[in-house]
Amino acid sequence: MSTTGHRAGSFKKPAKIHKSWKGKRTKGEINDANRGREGVKEIVRGSRASRSISKDVRRQQSRQIRAAKMQAVFQKRRSSDAPVVVTVLSLGNGASAGEFVSKVLKSDETVVRTQGHRSIHAAVSRFKSRLCFLTPSQQMMDDVLDSVKICDILCVLWPLDGNISDWDNLLLSLVKANGIPKVVNVVPGLSMIPAKKREEMRKNIESHIANWSLNATGISLADSPTDGIQFLRSLIETKKKPLSLQTYHPYMYVEKLDVRDRTDETCTLVASGYLRGPEWNANHLVHIPGFGDFQINHIAKAQDPHPLKAGGKPMEELEKIAQPIPQKQQQLQVEIVPDDLNAEQTWPTQEELNAVEKEKRRVPKGTSSYQATWIINDEDEDDDEDDEDEEDSEEEMDGDFAPEEEMEETEEVEMEKSVFGDSESIFAGDMDDDIDMQEVEKYRRERENAQFPDEVDTPIDVPARVQFQQYRGLKSFRTSEWDVKENLPLNYARIFQIANFKRTKKQVLKHLNEDDDDAVVDSQYNGVFANVHIANVPVSIAEAFNEDSTLVLFQLLPHEQRMSVMNMVLRRHPTCTVPLTSHQKFIFYVGFRSFTAEALFSQHTSGDKFKMERFMPTDGPFVATVFAPITFPPASVLVFRLDDHGRQELVATGSVLDNNPDRVVLKRIVLSGHPFKINRRAVVVRYMFFNREDIEWFKPIELYTPSGRRGHIREPLGTHGHMKCRFDQQLNAMDSVMLNLYKRVFPTWTYTLFDKNTAKPSRIAERDSKTSTILVNRMEE
Template structure:
């Protein structure tokens, strides 16, 4: 009997195939355990041997952590406003320009019969409330200068916003006017201290409508300060409630100043020196923030950076002696106390005021021509000029003929370095009827002109005399260029009067903008030798902040006198006339040195017009205020960042410029001067201090297909001679519809060329050639000292 053959199962085409487990670029846990063969790392063994906490122990640990945080908050809260500590500095700011806060301030000063009130020489009103065991200092900045208001808010502990019911009797929306909106917007962007909002003159509203009026005002306040409740300030009991809230509320942190020493000058004494035009400025006030060392530098907005001679512990004239006859001895304790010198400067440890690096012109010089070589080169140069001498010219006249190559290169240098190719001639013309971001702004401008003409018809001649026609034309040309830049980004017409290889000799082609290498140290401008570099900016910042913890000097809360040396007598006399507040801010090491600063800016809704790159703007970077001409670039990840010709509305860019080092966090306010007023056009913060940031400018040359084949095409209008096509033959071509190709060969001598692509082109497609070069900011830093105090900000 024959045995049957064993059956073998063979899988068919419908067999199920399971996906393998994807572990990514790392090894799976199983492969790692097989490779270790049972061995355990020291870190894992130590972690396993750590004693685990049971339920009660975890609850106890959480209680300890919560108690520690509570104690830290209480220590921070009790470090301000006590009888033995620095008082609360309250900035009183009305949100309507016509509102006089004198009446409201007098209610606060007279709310308690037992309170002690005194006014310092700078106008700061001090009040001590025995029932609260608290001290308060009130300062009212001038409402005719918003810069002074912002400087006061930099050092204020609390800001008291005042609203008057009289200003909003008919329409509650008018209770905060245009000036108040400017203050709120600027202060919020700068970093607002702890706010309190009070409503006065509520008696002017009918009793039946007061509650409704308060609710409508509360809605207006909530738009700006969502967490603040509206208070009333009409009676003494209302003032006591406000003082109680100021003394007990949670302090709002202001990060850019809390880790720095700062001081509001209450007493100012200037002692001129007999030798030169400088002198010593003595600023007395309560130190807050961090420890102030006499060897560090300080900055005063409107005056500049200075060194200190010494720091004295001045007697506190607002301190109350704890005796039975407190009324008689109030405000007199510190008068008889002697002045004690806390610290004197050490020239070996003191920070220097050096802001720029002095470059060595002989650095990196390899060879130097001899006298014989110079004579021979000059002789050869003259012979070449005499050969090309025009007929009838003398040798002397021929010596003044400029070299053609030098002239062409010089023109190109000016165009490339100055970025003059951003003008309208380099952009393709756009349709004038096409809508853009700026159409609404143009309509508003036309409406404004129409209303003005109807209202000012009898004074047309006077109106025309005040109008700057050249500025109007420049603004119109800039708007047209910005509109074209939105429609055709970075597209430039190839010039006809000069070859493309000479016009774009500083540009290069990149295979990939993201991954292609670019050396950040290549072909740096001469201004880069004047700045200071950080090997690692973030690491340097951490080390400096760590060193500040062990610093010795005057402690926060002390009433001290700072002796500032080498203050110009002319500068101080001009600053005194402005009646601006003296605000003293301590500087970290290296913050007086010039470098490249990169700040992130976001456009506001106040100015709907484009801002051109390298246009003069005014910056308030942290505690500094200066003018500069920044260049803009995209705020993107990666190693290279594309240059932006315009800062368009509703956009975010990175502005790069030369400025003193500023360690973040630091808020940035950007203003533009228009007709003598400052308009807040952008806000942001400091990103980094990095001279190696690559800002790459792109120039796009466009061509159009003349004949289209299967995968090749004849392109014209990109170049106009055969030599340019051979020069740019290695660059990659791209089209607006996504095709990629390269130049195969030129055709004829008038700029036609045969190109090969990865697919067939369409007749309406456009061929593009992308060229890139690195751009740098110009040294246009201008510190605004004294003169900026008379400017007025405008935010609408």
Template sequence: MAGGGEQQQAHRAGVYKQKNKGHKHGKHRTKGEIERENKGRASVMVLTKKQRKDQKRMDRRHKANQLRRNKKDLVLTQKRSLGTRDGPPHLVAVVALHAGVDTQAVTQLLRAEGAGGKVRTEGGVMGDSDSFGLLLPRFKQRFVFISPSTADLYSLLDVAKVADSLLFVLDSKVGWDSYGDYCLSCLFAQGLSSHVLVCQGMSTIAVKKQAESRRGLLRLAETRFPGARLFPLDSEMDSSLLLRHLGGQKQQRLGFRSRRSHILAQRVSYAPGSTEGHMGGTATGAGTLCVSGYVRGRPLQVNRLVHIVGHGDFQLSQIDTASDPLPLIFSSSCPAKGDREMQDEGQETAVRVLMEADPNLRESLLTEAEVDPMDGEQTWPTDTELLEAEEARKSKRVIKVPKGTSSYQAAWILEDEEEENEEEDDESDDDGGLMEEGMEGEEEDGDSQGAGSGCASEDEEEEEELEEEDVVSSSGRGQAEQRYDEHMDETDEGEGLQRYREARNNEMFPDEVDTPLDVPAKIRFQRYRGLKSFRSSPWDPLENLPPDYSRIFQFQNFDRTRRRILAEEAQAEEGAMVGWYVTLHIVDVPLSVMESFQAGRPLVLVSLLPHEQKMSVMHMVVRHHPSCTEPIKSKEELVFQCGFRRFRASPIFSQHTSADKHKMEPDLVATGCLLGCDPQRVTLKRIVLSGHPFKINRRSAVVRYMFFTREDILWFKPVELRTKCGRRGHIKEALGTHGHMKCVFESQLSSQDSVLMNLYKRVYPRWTYDPYVPLPWIRREGAEKMDDMKME
């Protein structure tokens, strides 16, 4: 090649070279052709899909950034307004978590001159002698300190609902005692606001052991307050650092508090006498209550109802502005111009009517729906119905009556007995939960005839023997045991033992009841029905409702109404603004409210949203608390703390599932949240009838002990059967007249299996709402005595 000088020729394809077809792109132009023709130019009116998508993504990003910035600015505004001149004073509740700590020593250090504040006793809560107002000109902040008594649990919870910060005082050695731990459990369940941990007596510990003691307290505090700081409080310098931390800490938001305007009463006066009622009449024995305090949360409207915690709902007549008892003055020698103007204006207009209620716009105190007794009236009965009634009247039942009883009296005796039987059935069915259902048949046997009387006599003999043993052994008791027995309630102890036995019986045999021997099963269980599938079988929620359901209100869509009302409330800017010191005139208030405030208990007012005073059926999702080990039956009276409301009611417990029906069950004392408001939620009670297969032939078996009459077997024949091993079947026919029945199953049974029949009945909560809750029985002094007796 190098020497010859020949040139290499390129390869040429032959005639048999494969030629692939070109892409048929149709009549439209490709993206490449469009880009080449436009040369980078884009139409103003027409954008591609990608460009529109990019623009939407940018818009969403900008919108999210704006919402985030607005929320951040709102939080900063609320934080900066708290405790300043434009907002309400910073309300701090001092709570002792141990019986050995002294809250008065804490308040003395906070109000000392070395802390840098100026004390205003008139700025405190008059119902509490330990409360006071504190001005900090250096930080341009103002505080109100209140020391609720932990012995009164309700007062502590009421103050914690409105307090901006909670100052927990711990012991330097053990932190908190058993009662303090109980108070913390209640506060956490209710909703805990911003809090600070303080320990006393750290300076009294040796210097070498202070670091170790502090680490031990921090480890204990981590169990309840993860990541919390611990402040020592033994000097005025410590109190100054504590006040600075209180003024700048992050505020925890509580939903039930931030959406409603609320007031902690600073001053209260009462004018007794007859006042005009909300229905146009007069309410004797009531008067007008004038409550002064700072508006917190949301603007207060005069036409809205107010709820006094622990006392009920009331109406406002007017709102007055009053001079601020805790004005923020930066310098006592030379106040600012704005402060002098504010003081002069306050002196000139000490009391001025801000707004008055409009009778046409003021919300009514109506809590129950008005019932028309003629709504359920039927037309005149037909001839067939009259004929059936006449035949039923002629076919009278033969009963035993006392000698000399007339036919008229016998008719009344018959009706009374029927009513008593129905009441007994209702009590046995509805009053108890699953624990009570397991003993249901035995209780009814003892009530109806003498079948259970022998058991009752045996119980009495056992009780007499126990009493004799107690008398014999009492002579050898020590003094400590006698003191322990003095505080023992034998009645409560016996009831607790009965509940424990019923709970254990229900764990072994859930929902099982015994078929009575003296009453036909079709009459005893006539209100129950069988379901093919508990999840998918239909149940009309409007079927056979009790008469009380006509008095309650029902929402068409509770969640939608809730969102709409909260959105309207968030946009409302009318009424007394947050931070104003106002006086509310509340009408038709009983004297007991004033007496409660004079006794030293706090008075908390909250403005109600629309429809909050109306009665309906509420559903709550709860979980049991570890401290409560005793079983609680359904329809047993309990005390509920739901937001600002505290009331007594008798609830029914049910499983919370995704189905439209929920099985009733007893539960423990619990904490949780509100699920919704729906009177049409179906809660079913289940009972289980059990039988024993004693003749098994492949898929068929003869079952006994479930029923005792042929009529009962024919009555419950359509209901499906199941076994504990998972077999399913049905009743084929009755054998004889003593309750034996032939049943067919999907597969062969084992001799150890049991045949079960599930029956269901809808249950309703009792109308036992009571807003007046008595004082709690738990007291710190009582708890200390019980601890001492246990130690002895």
């Protein structure tokens, strides 16, 4: 009888691997190996004292922490006595904003309604809170943007059918690109629809809302008195989502504007309104949109014209709550005034002086040696004229492209039709009958640049080494070095540059409210009605403010009044199909600022050098560079252009990238040649240059072909521009030989403030007022 031993099955767990080091290391060796790192269990469990606390004590501690957080939220809400600002924006043919607000306020009989400057104030004693409704006209784009920038809640009124016009779509895209706070969607009259159609219409409207990706997809009801009261409560109790502009910048919606201490040119402007945002600082500057930055004289508390309980005293100043400190008050220095005498001076050497003395100069008889030094030879005059001609020809080469030699008549007709179809915007009315040949030429140049990027023709009558003397070749666009301080224009001596922009921004936001107590408004005055006295303001600003204008004040952060080079990441708006070139003047809405400037376009890529874009790209992000005051991101950017009728057309949206004058933007030109003879890798190329000296001059620069071949110039052949080249692989007869040249380009100093009051308003199709009145009557019934 034979026996067999036990055999382990397939599910047997293998033995643990023996750890030879366990128990052999000392605590010091373990600590040295860990280098200060702690175990996960120690971090999670905490100290031994915390583990000894019982479960009931830990539950009580968590309850106290939760109660403290809730108390902090309530205290913050009580400390901000300012009314909740609600911007009502009506879309389509629905109820108008003013009629909707009146209907909602009538739902509660205890609401006390008062009229403000282009606003409706409501004191809701039922909820012990106040509301401020702004109802900007949807035809006035600037008023809509200003109202959205300062509001706490954006109430969007959608039509019953959910269909909105092209202007409403553009307006929503503007609001979304500018930044939106908490959104509440309302469909007036939805509850009046029969139940069978109501659900279908609700789903249809919600699908339209979802397409816009707003931060709220639900629909609120405000038709019946009960719904109206619940709607008011939701506006007060809902959690607010302030914009970054409201988080970092104190701001004020001006209810009243007075003039004091008036002289012939300047005055003291007294702006009355609620103090919103962070604590106001009297040392910081205040920005008046369209007019510039000014210093604050002092801030004084005033009587609230819209109290929660009626029976207040007449409006008057009560006490000063903030006063600037002269030593710490920010100055109005916008730019640096360069000293022309402080430039780099070089003393001529003895060899240079001897060379000048030996130079023969032809001067008239009887001319002294002193007079002869100031006489210019004819050769020098010819050289100067040649330089001017070279500059003029270079500008022509930079801006213009050679049109095609032959074009069929049908293509010309289609091109002219596309020009007039694309240039017509939703702002424009009737088109002009005259043909704008500049626009036609711009379309042609854009098309040629897309087919042959950056290609230019080598001039025949001017040597290429002279025509392109400002350009240089790069072995590698990504790795080759370029000195950022080389050959800077004079305007760069007028701007400010922050050494470490990210660190400076972090420090400014961290120490936002840590200045002297006499200059910073105490937190107990957050949201109070106050008078801001602005010193040395031109009288024209006070005269421009009227009943139909909206004025919003924003306070600047440190360094934001100083000029620098601003870089913005933009995307072209789909509604803009007109070709737009670099160095073209645009209207920029950057944060709370609006100004005009000529933008320099470049690619948005990684690296330390960026290629210039001759035309605004149609797809993908790009960077626009302008001279503008420093603005700390995040800040939204809206770009407009003026059409043929002087009206604004949206062309791009985006945000601020940084403020960096060291951004190197390189303009590229491509010289092309044609393979004349091909013998394996040896190729004879012609038509790239037209003389022997140019070939010797550009010989060190690498050549390439569209198919990916790389090569170099070996030697010139003859005197008519033929050259012998050698490539890494054999070329195709259909290939072209290319040579890249680069030079650094800079933005143009054309910064000017843009005043929306002087701009020509856009002509929009009028609303159907009859349909709106009928819908409101149905709601009241």
